[in-house]
């Protein structure tokens with residue numbers, strides 16, 4: 001999938017699931033770093049943009065802008 005035009009509020013799937021078993025993450029902040037929140041346990045993780053796009057598998061759902 002080449003669609004990596006992620007934006008804030010999108011729900012994405014990463015290459016590796018969160019240890020809680022969930023693999024849906026919502027993008028809650030974008031900048032130099034991307035902050036995503038696990039939709040299973042609400043844990044949030046900050047990743048450098050480059051690392052995020054490397055670990056991103058696909059966009060599940062587009063958020064409202």
Ligand SMILES: [Zn+2]
Nearest residue numbers: 018020038041
């Ligand atoms: Zn989780």
